[in-house]
Every structure is written in structure tokens, then in C-alpha cells.
Amino acid sequence: MASRRKLKKDIDFLTFEVISDCYNYIYLHPGNEEKVIDIIKETVANRNKLVARVNHPDGKDNAKLVKAHYKAVFKELIDNTDASFTKLSELIKA
Template identity: 85%
Template sequence: MASRRKLKKDIDFLTFEVISDCYNYIYLHPGNQDKVMEIVKETVANRNNLVARANHPDGKDNPKLVKAHYKAVFTDLINNTDTSFTKLSELIKA
């Protein structure tokens, strides 16, 4: 990542995209509200964890460790977002 600021903006953007899609689904299909709210809670918890990890990198003295840390945070962001969208897609298919 180019900067910590951009990483945190990416975290917020992808998190709010998932939450936005969840609320759109709730608006169109009010019957599955409990399952969708679990996805939202999980997504918010993942967001908070990722922001905390972005704010406190491991091995501040070694640039290679810092780079690896931020790469791991970004990879976890992509994986968590994909998992949340997959769960929402399964609800849509049902």
C-alpha cells in the first residue's frame, strides 16, 4: 500500500459497500433481516480489527516487516469482503 491513510480509506470503502448492499437487501426482502444483520455485525467487527491492525504495525524498525504487515492487512481485507459478499449472495439465491 502507498500509505496508511489510503489503506484505511480502502477498508472503510469496502466495508460500507458490503453494509450498503446488506441494507438494500433488507429493504427489498424484509424476511431475512436477522441473517443479514449478522453479516453486517461481522463486517463491522472485521473493519474495526483491520483499522486497529493498520494503526499498529509490527516491527516498526524493520521496513520489510512493516511492508509484510500491511500486505497481510490488505489481503485480509479482500478476503473478509469476499466472504461477506459470498454470504449475502447465498441469501439472495435462497
């Protein structure tokens, strides 16, 4: 990871992409608002958790531990985003 700032921007970008797609779905398909709002709430909670983890890395003295920590945060970001898009995709198919 290049920097914490870039990682935070990536977290915000992917989170807002999920939220944007959720609101587009609500606009185009009224009636499933509760399920989509749950996806949005889960996405925002994951965003807040990831930003907190970025701000407080494990093992500040050891560079390898810090690098591993940020890689784990980035992997979790990708996994959470994929899960959110999958849930939204399942709603679209239904």
C-alpha cells in the same frame, strides 16, 4: 501500499459497500433481517480489527516487516469482503 491513510480509506470503502448492499437486500426482501444483520455485525467487527492492525504495525524498525504487515492486512481485507459478499449472495439465491 502507498500509505496508511489510503489503506484505511480502502477498508472503510469496502466495508460500507458490504453494509450498503445488505441494507438494500433488507429493503427489497424483508424477512431475513436477522441473517443480514449478522453479516453487518461481522463486517463491522472485521473493519474495527483491521483498522486497529493498521494503526499498530509489527516490527516498526524493519521496513520489510512493516511492508509485509500491510500486505497481510490488505489481503485479509479482500478475503473478509469476499466472504461477506458470498454470504449475502447465498441469501439472495435462497
